[in-house]
């Protein structure tokens with residue numbers, strides 16, 4: 001396990017992922033019924049942007065820092081932006097909450113959270129960061145064994161974030177295999193699967209997930225430049241959302257378009273947000 005999120009924290013990819021996470025949790029909280037947030041690859045929860053490794057890559061300068069300085073930010077991003085600003089102790093951008101801390105911040109008294117992290121040191125940091133809370137449970141397991149094992153959750157209204165490091169060459173097929181088990185146990189959950197775009201190789205994943213017809217599926221993604229044929233560094237990212245909340249596609253589409261425009265490097269990138277219902281997702285999507 002070589003991946004360390006503190007090199008990439010606050011990047012354009014984190015902003016996209018976390019802005020969508022806040023949007024989905026907001027949608028779930030429109031109903032006065034408790035829900036459960038599940039995070040399969042939780043990371044450490046809190047990131048000090050001044051730490052040496054983060055300062056070496058400074059990816060947050062092209063991500064969250066850029067968004068916080070945007071002249072006219074999209075109103076749909078206000079909740080996420082406020083959350084990040086509130087998280088700062090002294091005004092300046094010095095720390096950044098990971099997905100479990102963002103969710104914890106949004107949790108209502110009856111909502112629950114189950115988080116998982118495999119890296120031993122990161123798991124210990126995560127537990128310390130989240131603190132003792134009877135509604136929050138931390139697991140130290142392999143994500144693909146953990147997730148089916150805890151489903152269905154209580155309460156059985158849940159949003160599940162699957163955010164792997166994509167170190168394994170078979171990560172996409174591991175996710176697909178895992179989703180099969182998960183849907184047998186919990187077909188009504190909202191599953192959010194984040195993926196990087198480094199070449200054309202992500203296309204079979206989105207195509208395959210649509211072919212499975214597991215549930216209505218929203219695909220939203222953008223690239224900052226044209227997609228190279230061969231593997232490069234990360235040039236874009238996307239989110240597949242299975243069972244998206246009703247009518248969420250408009251807000252997700254607006255957020256994706258806005259972030260693409262804010263972060264793009266030239267005019268060769270692309271963005272898209274498409275909703276596939278069970279009837280239409282037989283068609284091949286790229």
Ligand SMILES: C[S@@+](CC[C@H](N)C(=O)[O-])C[C@H]1O[C@@H](n2cnc3c(N)ncnc32)[C@H](O)[C@@H]1O
Pocket residue numbers: 001003005017040041042043044045097098099100116117118119122141142143144163164165
């Ligand atoms: C992209 S980071 C997670 C970032 C976090 N979700 C966030 O948004 O703040 C991926 C995390 O997955 C952990 N990880 C790697 N392989 C794992 C596995 N098989 N099961 C669970 N966690 C794993 C890594 O240690 C890393 O902390």
